[in-house]
Amino acid sequence: MTPSRYAPVDHPGATVPEGRRPWSVTWPQYAPVEITPPELRPSALARHVPGWAEGHVTPEQVSDWDQRRAGALVPFNLDERGWPLHPHGRTGRTGRNLGKWGxxxxxxxxxxxxxxxxxxxxxxxxxxxxxxxxxxxxxxxxxxxxxxxxxxxxxxxxxxxxxxxxxxxxxxxxxxxxxxxxxxxxxxxxxxxxxxxxxxxxxxxxxxxxxxxxxxxxxxxxxxxxxxxxxxxxxxxxxxxxxxxxxxxxxx
CATH class of the missing domain: 3.90.79.10 (Nucleoside Triphosphate Pyrophosphohydrolase)
Incomplete structure (x- = not known):
């Protein structure tokens, strides 16, 4: 579940109990905090893509996941939507505040x-x-x-x-x-x-x-x-x- 409201990028995120951190554990109520900064939000990317970032609004737009996974320093999986999953499990935060997805x-x-x-x-x-x-x-x-x-x-x-x-x-x-x-x-x-x-x-x-x-x-x-x-x-x-x-x- 991805909330529509954005929080400050330094928000600590939703609390994730250790037992619910693994992606293999089902947690329907999980609601991570969206921390994407203004310059990487959809409306901003439609106007201008910062030089340090890719322009994909969501991971579904990324076409080279096979290549990215093959070259990864730490192996990671994709979920059923084709979104990359943090190798250490749930973080309590969602969105992107880095140059690339994954x-x-x-x-x-x-x-x-x-x-x-x-x-x-x-x-x-x-x-x-x-x-x-x-x-x-x-x-x-x-x-x-x-x-x-x-x-x-x-x-x-x-x-x-x-x-x-x-x-x-x-x-x-x-x-x-x-x-x-x-x-x-x-x-x-x-x-x-x-x-x-x-x-x-x-x-x-x-x-x-x-x-x-x-x-x-x-x-x-x-x-x-x-x-x-x-x-x-x-x-x-x-x-x-x-x-x-x-x-x-x-x-x-």
Whole structure:
């Protein structure tokens, strides 16, 4: 069921009990909150399609679902209408606040400098929601994830690591703030190691860029909080994965 009334894009959505999150569980009364922003609503798309978005008003208008599913970082299914279903189940939100219906691929470079007590991680202050996050962003059409990792890092921090080969940490759905039942973000996260900090300059999509101590997630949290800022919740699992990799491989 899709309500006709739109809610603010930051609406938390309808409450979804854990037992009713799986799509395999029947829930006739499910009423997700519609959070499509004004520029992606049918009347607006009829006049102008933003350069970052596809013009399809609903997923039924998408003709290449076989191709999209084959190239997905995380497998997903379609419902009886041909609409894509979030791989983790119901979100309590519907509509689209991302460029594409279904999976939107992102690249998140995690840059670590130094070792031991001097180890630090590079973060940016996102200019859209004002939180501390990994520098990264969406993969452009026709672009590979490795190329996107280098481009996003360069655009957002001014740091060029094109000559380095990172360790791919994983490919997973992230809890992006724009997520809905039918549009979500899946990220390729990668780890870069530098011997010491280099100068970072805030650029595209970043209000600030800088280094924070990274001995543990608790230490990072404390440093970010001390700076009067908040760590982006969606990136916490990615940062934890980076820490696990460093610890398991004996790289202090």
């Amino acid at each position: 999976e939107n691929q992102a690249a998140d470079p995690i840059v670590i400098a130094g070792t031991g007590a001097q180890r630090s991680v590079l973060l940016i202050t996102r200019d859209d929601i004002g939180v501390e996050a990994i520098p990264g962003g969406m993969v452009d059409p026709g672009e590979t994830a490795p190329a996107a990792l280098v481009r996003e890092l360069r655009e957002e921090t001014g740091i060029d690591l094109a000559d380095q080969r990172p360790v791919i940490l994983g490919r997973q759905v992230v809890a992006d703030w724009r997520t809905t039942d039918h549009a979500w973000v899946a990220s390729t996260s990668a780890l870069y190691r530098l011997p010491e900090q280099v100068t970072a300059t805030a650029g595209d999509d970043a209000a600030d860029a800088g280094w924070f101590p990274f001995g543990s997630l608790d230490q990072l949290d404390a440093a970010v909080t001390a700076a009067g800022r908040t760590l982006y919740a969606a990136h916490r699992p990615l940062l934890l994965r980076a820490l696990d990799h460093l610890n398991q491989n004996g790289r202090s």
